[in-house]
Amino acid sequence: MITVSGLTKHYGDRPAVDDLTFSVAEGRVTGFVGPNGAGKSTTMRMMVGLTQPDRGEVRYRGVRYSDLRHPARLVGAVLDTRCMHPGHTARNHLRAMAALSDIAPDRVEAVLHEVGLDEAADQRTGGFSLGMRQRLALAGALLGDPQVLLLDEPSNGLDPDGIRWLRNHLTDFAHRGGTVFVSSHLIAELAMFADDLVVLGGGRLLAADTVAALTARDSSASLEDTLLAMTGAAARFASA
Amino acid sequence: MTTTTPTIAWTIDAPAAVRTTRDDVRAVPAALRSEWIKLTSLRANKVILGLTAAVGAVIAAGLAMTNTDPSVTASELFIYPLPLVAMLAAVAGILMFTSESQHGTLAVMLAARPARWVLVVAKVVTAATVGAALAVAGMVAGFGGAAAGGVELGSGSHLASRAAWALGYIVMAALIGLGVGMIVRHTAGAITGLLMWSFVAESLFAPMLPDGVRHALPFSAGYRLLDAGPSFEPPVVIAHQLARPQYALIFGCYALVSLAVGTLLLYRRDSN
Numbered sequence: 001m002i003t004v005s006g007l008t009k010h011y012g013d014r015p016a017v018d019d020l021t022f023s024v025a026e027g028r029v030t031g032f033v034g035p036n037g038a039g040k041s042t043t044m045r046m047m048v049g050l051t052q053p054d055r056g057e058v059r060y061r062g063v064r065y066s067d068l069r070h071p072a073r074l075v076g077a078v079l080d081t082r083c084m085h086p087g088h089t090a091r092n093h094l095r096a097m098a099a100l101s102d103i104a105p106d107r108v109e110a111v112l113h114e115v116g117l118d119e120a121a122d123q124r125t126g127g128f129s130l131g132m133r134q135r136l137a138l139a140g141a142l143l144g145d146p147q148v149l150l151l152d153e154p155s156n157g158l159d160p161d162g163i164r165w166l167r168n169h170l171t172d173f174a175h176r177g178g179t180v181f182v183s184s185h186l187i188a189e190l191a192m193f194a195d196d197l198v199v200l201g202g203g204r205l206l207a208a209d210t211v212a213a214l215t216a217r218d219s220s221a222s223l224e225d226t227l228l229a230m231t232g233a234a235a236r237f238a239s240a
Numbered sequence: 241m242t243t244t245t246p247t248i249a250w251t252i253d254a255p256a257a258v259r260t261t262r263d264d265v266r267a268v269p270a271a272l273r274s275e276w277i278k279l280t281s282l283r284a285n286k287v288i289l290g291l292t293a294a295v296g297a298v299i300a301a302g303l304a305m306t307n308t309d310p311s312v313t314a315s316e317l318f319i320y321p322l323p324l325v326a327m328l329a330a331v332a333g334i335l336m337f338t339s340e341s342q343h344g345t346l347a348v349m350l351a352a353r354p355a356r357w358v359l360v361v362a363k364v365v366t367a368a369t370v371g372a373a374l375a376v377a378g379m380v381a382g383f384g385g386a387a388a389g390g391v392e393l394g395s396g397s398h399l400a401s402r403a404a405w406a407l408g409y410i411v412m413a414a415l416i417g418l419g420v421g422m423i424v425r426h427t428a429g430a431i432t433g434l435l436m437w438s439f440v441a442e443s444l445f446a447p448m449l450p451d452g453v454r455h456a457l458p459f460s461a462g463y464r465l466l467d468a469g470p471s472f473e474p475p476v477v478i479a480h481q482l483a484r485p486q487y488a489l490i491f492g493c494y495a496l497v498s499l500a501v502g503t504l505l506l507y508r509r510d511s512n
Contacts, residue, residue: 045347045510048351049350049351049354050347050350050351050510050511051510063257063258065354066259066354067258067259067354068257068258068259068354069257069258069260069263071351071353071354072351072352074257075351077351079347080344082343082344083343083344083345083347083348084343084344084345085278085282085340085343085345086343087282087283087284088278088281088282089281092277092278092281095281096274096275096277096281097274097348097352099270099273099274099276099277100270100271100273100274100349100352100353101270101352101353102270140348
């Protein structure tokens with residue numbers, strides 16, 4: 001289980017994340033939703049030690065991320081699809097990642113195949129489409145054969161086939177005992193495969209429950225309408 | 241496709257899953273392997289290496305061809321292109337960090353290795369290796385260019401010593417570049433700042449400073465490791481000349497301070 005306790009982060013006087021507490025269960029897909037600026041990305045960055053919280057902490061079965069012996073073998077994260085040098089080929093990008101985390105080089109070929117980038121493996125990433133970059137970022141997350149996947153807007157740039165592949169992949173991953181924590185603006189898409197939802201608004205936790213329980217809160221409205229009403233940002237979601 | 245058999249089991253319950261300092265030390269070779277892959281798979285690094293050899297050969301050959309002093313030999317001329325080689329090494333050092341920061345791969349590295357000093361050690365060793373490679377390329381090409389330009393090869397008695405000091409100069413320039421890159425985190429800003437400082441600011445400020453102090457400016461001190469000869473300098477400057485080990489200490493201190501500040505910022509800043 002991942003436990004997020006009292007996580008707080010301010011940028012100047014502005015609170016980006018305010019006293020956030022929730023948990024992410026093993027063997028389930030947990031969606032992380034909220035409007036732009038709600039603090040989702042900041043939270044996810046704090047979950048892997050890239051942003052230092054002002055207060056609070058994140059623990060993976062009681063161990064802080066920064067204390068993990070092999071973080072990449074426990075947590076695979078995709079927080080930004082730009083995280084690759086345009087001059088590197090896909091294969092070399094993954095080889096460097098694998099070497100850094102002491103992961104066997106043969107995992108590189110395995111994950112390239114898994115995300116469908118075998119044929120583009122020797123192309124420089126500078127020429128990749130957004131969808132290809134997204135797949136390569138996912139390949140990087142899968143490289144350590146992790147037990148947890150943290151994905152920030154992973155379906156951005158993917159075509160419908162890619163989105164379906166991702167959905168199936170994450171569902172299968174969770175069914176096999178893995179933990180999936182995935183943020184998305186696409187509430188309807190997320191509702192199709194998430195088991196639980198964590199709803200964020202203005203940096204604060206608005207709800208954390210199963211999809212079924214959240215849907216049952218208002219039987220006359222869709223889950224999307226319920227969440228939009230909750231975040232009070234319907235206009236922003238509608239225009240997205 | 242879907243299987244319901246739980247096959248992904250969390251493995252962090254065991255105490256062995258918690259990182260120790262020993263694990264971090266063992267991670268250094270892994271970080272070095274990763275740096276090596278990045279270094280050798282980027283075209284830009286090969287271009288810088290080629291450019292270094294070309295700069296060394298062309299400048300030394302040009303000096304040899306226009307030389308009218310028969311006592312000047314290739315074993316002296318090969319050092320003249322090295323200030324430019326040092327700048328290329330500093331730029332390579334800058335790029336080693338700023339390209340990671342600007343392309344988001346720094347975040348990938350920091351997530352993979354939370355012990356940030358491991359990454360710093362790997363970067364420092366790699367930058368020093370790059371500096372050494374550029375130094376060797378520049379010196380060999382400079383020597384070859386001077387010989388091709390028509391001067392005598394000269395005696396080898398001082399060649400090894402000169403080459404060793406020049407190697408130190410260029411390696412330290414690469415480390416200063418890495419440190420500046422870690423501090424500035426922006427390629428154009430770091431390169432412009434470094435070039436402006438070395439080629440403009442030091443030249444402008446040096447005459448305004450007390451004679452004993454101007455030697456302490458970083459690239460003035462670094463340049464003197466080459467022992468290119470004081471023939472163009474006024475007697476008052478020559479009177480305050482320090483020994484090469486002292487200049488090496490001064491230049492090395494700049495490298496150390498820039499790396500220390502860069503490391504401190506790496507720990508304190510959120511990654512891009």
